[in-house]
Amino acid sequence: MHKIIEQYVDTHTDGLSPVLQKLVEETEKKTGRSRWSIGKVEGRLMQFLVKVSGTRNAVEIGTFTGFSALMIAEALPADGLLVTCESNQTYAEIALRYFAKSPHGRKIRLELKPAIETLKGISDNSIDFVFIDADKPSYGSYLDEALRVLYPGGMIFVDNVFWRNKIFKHPITNENAKAIAAFNKKVKDADGVEKVMLSVRDGIYLIRKK
Numbered sequence: 738m739h740k741i742i743e744q745y746v747d748t749h750t751d752g753l754s755p756v757l758q759k760l761v762e763e764t765e766k767k768t769g770r771s772r773w774s775i776g777k778v779e780g781r782l783m784q785f786l787v788k789v790s791g792t793r794n795a796v797e798i799g800t801f802t803g804f805s806a807l808m809i810a811e812a813l814p815a816d817g818l819l820v821t822c823e824s825n826q827t828y829a830e831i832a833l834r835y836f837a838k839s840p841h842g843r844k845i846r847l848e849l850k851p852a853i854e855t856l857k858g859i860s861d862n863s864i865d866f867v868f869i870d871a872d873k874p875s876y877g878s879y880l881d882e883a884l885r886v887l888y889p890g891g892m893i894f895v896d897n898v899f900w901r902n903k904i905f906k907h908p909i910t911n912e913n914a915k916a917i918a919a920f921n922k923k924v925k926d927a928d929g930v931e932k933v934m935l936s937v938r939d940g941i942y943l944i945r946k947k
């Protein structure tokens with residue numbers, strides 16, 4: 738997005754809670770990868786969707802240091818639950834520390850193992866909202882599992898569907914971009930779903946199970 742539009746959008750969007758602000762700073766200091774997090778605008782969009790959909794049970798695939806997990810938890814009702822999947826212990830430890838600092842952290846259960854193992858343990862038709870934001874080659878498998886665990890009417894929020902604009906190159910040479918392009922085609926051709934792609938940040942796919 739053009740820098741001037743990005744700044745305007747940022748200025749006209751609600752800010753972050755103090756805990757999330759601190760988390761962004763520590764994430765940058767400790768990992769140098771705060772750009773991996775969805776950021777304020779995409780996070781605020783996600784909070785809107787979680788709230789208007791009346792989501793009570795959510796699943797996140799890819800916790801990193803916990804930014805999007807805390808965003809989701811802030812938007813859940815007091816009895817809501819987010820199961821978040823992370824395979825890296827260093828990132829998970831930062832996330833858990835920040836969950837403990839927030840009054841919304843008690844709504845989060847972090848599963849430290851490959852996401853697919855956690856997903857396989859979740860019952861059919863039991864989840865309202867799934868956020869996919871981990872290893873790109875597994876997006877297709879995560880979609881299959883998400884559609885299984887969602888209630889009819891439930892929503893999937895998928896991040897990075899432009900993969901740093903590398904999916905627009907012909908031919909696509911980057912391995913993650915190839916995986917994302919295949920995933921986008923899979924969604925486009927899928928039966929039993931409604932979908933809309935948004936050119937927000939690195940591309941978002943919103944998918945609703947009919």
Ligand SMILES: C[S@@+](CC[C@H](N)C(=O)[O-])C[C@H]1O[C@@H](n2cnc3c(N)ncnc32)[C@H](O)[C@@H]1O
Pocket residue numbers: 773774775776798799800801802803804805806822823824825828850851852853870871872
């Ligand atoms: C882009 S980051 C997630 C960012 C996070 N959603 C946010 O907005 O703050 C992707 C994360 O997925 C994790 N990851 C990658 N492969 C995974 C797997 N197979 N199972 C669980 N987590 C995985 C990585 O360790 C990384 O922390």
